[in-house]
Structure formats: structure tokens, C-alpha cells
Amino acid sequence: MAEVLLVVGVVVAMFVAYNIGGSTTGPAFGPAVGAKAISKPVAAGLMGLFFFVGAWTIGRNVVTKLGTELVVDPGVFTLESSIAVLFFIGIALLVGNIFGVPASTSMTAVGAIAGLGLAGNVLDLAVMGEIVIWWVVSPIVGFWVSLIIGRYFYARFNRMVAMERSTGPLLDVDRSGPIPIPRVHETTNRRELVGTITVVAIGCLMAFSSGTSNIANAVAPLVGSGELAMDPAIILGGIAVTIGAFTIARRTLDTMGSDITELPLTAAIVVASVSSALVVFLSMLGIPASFVIIATMSIVGLGWGRATRPVTVPEAVRKEKAPPVTIDALAADEPGEELPPIGEEDPDKIPQASDLFNPATTARVVLMQNVVPAIATLGAYLTFRFVPIFGI
Template identity: 90%
Template sequence: MVEVLLVVGVLVAMFVAYNIGGSTTGPAFGPAVGADAISKTGAAALMGVFFFLGAWTIGRNVVTKLGSELVVDPGVFTLEASITVLFFIGIALLVGNVFGVPASTSMTAVGAIAGLGLAGGVLDFAVMGEIVVWWVVSPIIGFWVSLIVGRYFYARLNRMVAMERSDGPLLDVDRSGVLPIPRVHRTTNRRELIGTVTVVAIGCLMAFSSGTSNIANAVAPLVGSGELAMDPAILLGGVAVAIGAFTIARRTLETMGSDITELPLTAAIVVATVSSTLVVFLSALGIPASFVVIATMSIVGLGWGRATRPVTVPEAVSGEEAPRVTVDALAADEEGERLPPIGEEDAEEVPSGADLFNPATTARVVLMQNVVPAIATLGAYLTFRFVPMFGF
């Protein structure tokens, strides 16, 4: 009987990991896909590789934390309880993926485990409180940093890294030898190559960071129960994540890459840098990072900042209010030439606010990212509290 339950538990854990691949590939590589720097297939392959590297190295620490520290008595992670927790995590994530919205796997997993802890009276409220505080603070930081960059520094960054995409592919593959060798296409310019490599590399960093945090969401209950060793658990989880990245992640790639805000390559680099930095910081603190929420709010902040660029200041002269003057009008070189507006592209490159920030899609994303963890938490609590087989 135990062997049958263990097989069921492994299958449910892989189901959860499959949905993690679907929900986290979008935030990691959505900016790169939206900027046409990489295909969806290429994004899925890189997601699988770098997620596994992050899980195999740093992710072990987070697995231990969720499997033993969030509840004061790890004994509640019986095999049956672990399967039930994973079931609610998987169902909740599946709901988000069906709606094309990348849900927070960390919030969902911690919510389901918290439901178990509340029902059994073993939840460590101090650890839970610390995690929740960072969940609230980190998206706010991501939003405001991205907003400031979009409002005041985007133009300067755009002149440094943005470029027109050349005709033809970025790379050609030389198949004349025994092994295929990639070569830069003859129409590819150096700036385009550097920019593309940069945004893809940052996506890989985000995938690595996701692995360090999110592998625990799929395997921590089983590892905490002692029924599954750490190494095979991470291996199975990594395989399932890769499958999810190649299949169900296509919808979230579209949502994160184009539906919320238009993302030229410069914007993609900004979003990826801000998000990955915050995720690495939280992982260093041992906090299961709300990866999706941070990335989403960074995209929203950048879009809002670019859509609200004009800044004016009133100035009184001789008791009368002077005309409202834009900040960039105060900046001029020694010869009297006005410098480019702060945070504003050339006139022909400036899209409207509606093109940069889509409130309807953003509202849908934020709503689902709160509903999905709530489903897992409430479902787990009610099950463990009122189903007699668990004995709570």
C-alpha cells in the first residue's frame, strides 16, 4: 500500500512541477520572447536547463525550509498529507495556467502547507509572518524601481542598448561538418547580437533563480515526509518543469511578453534585471520568492512609468505663477541646445499610454495571482480539518 501511495505522490509532485514550468517560464523569458530575441521553443529549452541547475545547487536549502521549518512538527507530512498538499498546489496552478495567467508557485505552495499547519495546529507563525512580509515588500520594490527607470532613465538606456532588428535570422547553423556550428548571420550587427545575448542571459538567470526557490514547491512535502530522497526528487521535478515549459507555458509567454505592456528589447532587459536581482536577494535570505508577482509588477511599473513621462514644475516669478516648465527644459548645454527629454524617446518612437500599459490585462493578472493561492490554502485547510482520515 505504501508503495502505491508513493507512486501516486511522485506523480502528483510531477504534476505540480509541470504546472510550475508553465507558470514560471513566462516571467523568465516572456520579455525575451516579446522582444523577438528568442523563440518559445528556445525559451522552453533554456528554462528546463537553468531551472534544474538552480534546483540542484541552491534549491536544496529551500526544500529543507518548507519541509521542516514552516511547521513546528514535520511529522504532519505523512505520505497521505503530502499527496493532498501537492494535489491542491497542482490544481490551483492549473487554474492559473488555464486562464493564461502565471500564478505564484511560492504563494500557492506555502498557502497549501499553511492550510495543513493551521488544521493541525503546528504552523510556525513567526516563519510565516517573515515570508508574508517579504511577499508584500518585494513586488512594491520591483514596481517602483521599474517605474522610476521607465519614467526618468529609459531614453538613456534605450540609446545605449536598443537597436533595429536586422533582416534575417540572428544566427546561421553551419552543418557542413560532423557537428553543427552556429555562426552570426551576415546581416546581424554587433549591437543587436550583444543586446540579444544580454536579455537571454538575464532570462537564464531568472530561470536559475526560479529553480532555487520553486523546486521546493513541488517536492518539499514528499522530501519532508522522508518517503523520497532529495536527489531523485529534484531530478523528477526538473524533468516535469521542462515538459511544462515546452507545452502549457506558451500562453503565459504571450501574456508576459505582449499582453500587459509592449516590450522592446530595452524594456525586456530592465524588467528581467530588476526581477532577477530581487529573486536572488530573497533566495539568499532563504525566503521562497514570489517570483511571478515580482516580475509582473516590474512589467506594470515600467509600463506605467513610460506612459506618464511628462513632469512639470510650477515656478513663481515676481509674485506671479510662471508657465509650467518641463524638467527637461531646464537641461541645456553651453550653446543653448536643449538636451533630449529625460525619460522620453524621440517623438516618432513614443507610443501612447494605452500601448504601454493595459489595465484590463493587469487587473486579470493581479486578481488571479491572489485567487490561486487562496484556492490552495482554503482547500487544504478544509480538507485537513474536516476529513476524518487525517485525524486533526
């Protein structure tokens, strides 16, 4: 019976990892695929590779935190309870997909495990408090870092990475020798090459950061139960993520690739860099992080910083001018354009076409990112507290 339950647990864990691969490949490599820098199969392969590297290295910290440190008695992770926790994580993915909002699997995993710990009176409140504090602090840090970049460095960065596509292919393959050697095509310009390398590198960084944080969402309960060792758990999770990247992620790659014009490529690179760096940092501390919430606040901070360039700090403090936050504010700087000093930029050069972020949509994202984990916590608590089969 135990062997059957273990197989069921592994299948459920791989299903969760499969969905993680499907939902995170698009945000990571959508810009690169949309810019025709790489193909979908190459994006899926890179996703699987860098996710596994992140999981195998830093991701162990988060698996340990969720699987053994969040509860004072890891024995509470029986096979039955581990499967139930993974079930709640899977339900969170389903709810997020139904509402069109990517639910945070990290926050939901913590919520489900916290519900288990509360039901068994074994939740480590100090560890839980540390996680919650970082959940509050990290989006604020992302907002301010992005705001500073938007205000002082965005225009310069935009001129560096703005891609000017040439008519020919990016690379040629020299097959004259025994080993094919890729070479830069003669029509490829330097800006195009730098931009392409940058957007692909950012995708790899996002895949790596996803591995450092999200692997725990799929395997931590089974590792905490002692029924599955760390190394095979990470390998199985990595395989499932790769399968998801090659299959169901194709649709998210289409969506992210075609919708990237809603967020300029330069802005997408900045947001992805700031968010990924914060997620990797938190993973090194063993803290599971919500990439979506951090990225959302980074977008708001970046747009706000860019829109405040016509306003000096004293003017902003005195509220003499109300800075607009627009998509065009991020896209206004053209390559080669000289940037006037802070406070001297013409506000008319920043068109008021449309808001960078829709307040209603932003509120829905943030609300769902907190409601779904709360539902998982309450559902897990009630299940483990009142369903006799778990014996908590």
C-alpha cells in the same frame, strides 16, 4: 500500501512541476522566440537546464523552508497530507488557467502548508510572518527600482539594446573543421547581436530564478515527509519541468512571442531583470516569491517613471502636472535620440495612445494572486481539520 502512496505522491509532484514548466517557459523565453533569436526547442532546453541549476543550488533553501521550517513538527507531513497539499497546488494552477491569470504556485504552496499547520497547531508563526513581510516588501522594492530606471536610465538603455534586424541569419556555422564553430554572420550588426544576447540571457536568468523558487512548490511536501530525499526530488522535478517546457509550453511561447509588442522589448528586459533579481535574492533567504506580482508592480513602476520625465520632483510633489502612464511612453525614445534633462522634455513627445496597464486587469491579477492562496489555505485547513483519514 506505503509504496503505492509514494508513487502517487511522486506522480502528483511531477504533474505540478510539469505545469510549472509549461507556465513559466513562455514568460522567460517568449521575447527571445518572438524576436526569432532562438527556436522553441532551444528555448525549452535552456528552460530545463537553467531551472535545474537554480533548483539544485539556491532552490534547496526554499525546499527546506517550506518542508521543514514552516511547521514546527515536520512529522505532520505524512504521505497522505503531502499528496493533499500537492493536490491543492494543482487546483490553484487549474483555477488560474480558467480565469486566464497565472496563479502564484509559491503563495499557494505556502497557503496549503499553512492550512495544514493551522489544522495540526504546528504552524511556525515567526517563519510565516517573515514570509508575509517579504511578500509585501518585494513588490514595493520592484516598483521603486523600476520607477528609478524608467525615469533616469530607460531611454539610454533603450538605445543600447534596441534590435535592428539584418536581412541574413544571426550566426553561421563553420563546418570546415572537425568541430562545428558558430560565427557571427557578415550582415549581423552589433546592435542586433547585443540585443539578441541580452534577451536570451534574460530568459536564462528568469529560468534560473524560477528554479530557485518554484522547485519547492512541487517537492517540498514530499521532502518534508522524509519519504523522498532532496537530491532525487530535485532531479525528478527538473525532469518534469523540462518535459512541460518541450510540450505544453509551446502555446505559451506563441502567446508571449506574439504579444510582446504590448510591452516593448526594452521594457520586458528591464522588468524581467528586476523581478528575477528579487526572486533570486528572496530564494537565497529561503523565501518563496510570486514572480507575477513583483513583475506587475515593476511594469507599473517602469511606466510611471518614464512618464514623469517631463516633470521635476517639486512639480510632481505639488501635483502641478499629472504624468501619464502609457505604452508609448516606454517606446518613445528612438536609438540615437538626444535625451533632454528632467523637467525639460516635451510632454507631447510621449503620446497618450493607450494605458500601459489596464487598471481592471491589474486588479484582477492582484486579486487572484491573493484569493487563490487564501482558498488553498482555507481548503487545506478544513480538509486536515475535519477529514479523519489524515489524522491531524
